[in-house]
Amino acid sequence: MPELPEVEVVRAGLAPAVTGALVLGVTVLDERALTRHTGDGIHFETALTGRRIVEAARRGKFLWLPLEGSDGEPAREALVAHLGMSGQILLREPGAAPERHERVRLDIQHPDHGDLSVVFADQRTFGSLAIDALIPTSDAAPGGWGTTAASVPEQVAHIARDPLDPAFRDAAFRATLARKDSAIKRVLLDQSVVSGVGNIYADESLWAARIHPETPAKALSTRAVNRLLAEVRVVLEKALAEGGTSFDAQYVNVNGQSGYFSHSLNAYGRTSQPCPRCGRPIVRVSFTNRSSHFCPHCQRVPRRAA
DNA sequence: GGAATAACCTGGATGC
């Protein structure tokens, strides 16, 4: 599933192909891909056609392509993308055959690479595209990875910075956790607290930090929170270096290739298999409409939740 | 206001 590493791989692949490119045409094949857009498909196509893309930026799991303002003014709008669970952004030759779950296609012209098609395909239609206004960041720091502009799409403004963002504040994160009575895994998945972490990397980080997913966030010591934050960063950076996690064709980079981090997982998806640390079996439990994987020996049940 | 839950969605896997 696309979490921070997967989205960053897509952003990094997209950036050289779209930066400076002119949008020649837009085709919306399925308006369900525009659930975050305030207009209909025709509005989306009209608003985007003829615009020039400035760069490719990302915060957490959100991607956006700022659109050049008129007369060289700073970008005031951006094309925002969220991949949801199964969204893909693919670069294709102009006129390439439609992808199986293709929802939107942008035909662009790049000054160096010529004509290209940017295809948004999404099997489960949880992902979406939108044109949104850019607003100043609350901390005056760059909006996210891939941009130096201190702006962010309005619908991304509530998303916290991710742990790999230089502007992420560890102290503020610790203070937030100290006020939260919720289970630490739930807090890790709350994108308004820390972004980019999804079910896979939450399980992996908690396993690495030896913290039970049901531990109340406020019960964690400063030392434990620091250890968890360090492990979140290690896991995300390792996954990024390996091109993300792919279990099937659900996640691929802009060229349609899978990542390799699934071979490095220690807990997620390893139900009944031996814990790489102690050898006891990894267990899977239902947790807030999804599953949690952990080692009951290495990650002890907190007294309150027992 | 904080926390918990349900709904959205498709296709692969599984059971009968």
Added chain:
DNA sequence: TGCATCCAGGTTATTC
């Protein structure tokens, strides 16, 4: 073989 059901999970609206 074919049909029904379950499951995966990010985000957000709704409910408590």
